[in-house]
Amino acid sequence: MLEKLKAIRVYLVYENKFAENMKYIPRTLEKNVKKFLKIFPVVAITGPRQSGKSTMLQHLFKDEYKYVTFDDFKNFNFFLEDPEEFFKVYNNKVIFDEVQKVPEIFSYIKLLVDQDRQNKGKFILTGS
Numbered sequence: 001m002l003e004k005l006k007a008i009r010v011y012l013v014y015e016n017k018f019a020e021n022m023k024y025i026p027r028t029l030e031k032n033v034k035k036f037l038k039i040f041p042v043v044a045i046t047g048p049r050q051s052g053k054s055t056m057l058q059h060l061f062k063d064e065y066k067y068v069t070f071d072d073f074k075n076f077n078f079f080l081e082d083p084e085e086f087f088k089v090y091n092n093k094v095i096f097d098e099v100q101k102v103p104e105i106f107s108y109i110k111l112l113v114d115q116d117r118q119n120k121g122k123f124i125l126t127g128s
Contacts, residue, residue: 034060037121037124038120045124045125057124064093080102080104083105091112094122096123100128
């Protein structure tokens with residue numbers, strides 16, 4: 001068991017080093033995403049897993065948007081346990097990643113957008 005844990009640790013260290021050294025590859029979609037965020041309150045980007053959706057958004061908006069992934073159980077549980085408190089924290093300029101894991105979120109997003117229709121680029125959603 002100890003050897004298996006060591007192997008996992010080495011793999012994770014390798015993966016982190018690999019990710020740190022990777023050069024960002026610009027996507028042709030970038031221009032349209034920026035354009036749509038000026039027009040719509042919510043923009044959704046869907047596509048296959050590991051296709052670069054999250055990487056692109058974090059690269060483009062790291063200083064402008066909060067990033068919340070529902071792959072993280074803390075975020076997942078926070079939303080499910082207290083959606084109203086969750087949206088007090090994450091109510092504007094937020095990237096919600098992997099939204100398919102919390103389908104209940106769409107009703108809350110709709111209500112927030114309906115209350116503030118003029119606020120363009122309020123949320124970015126990703127899913128696969």
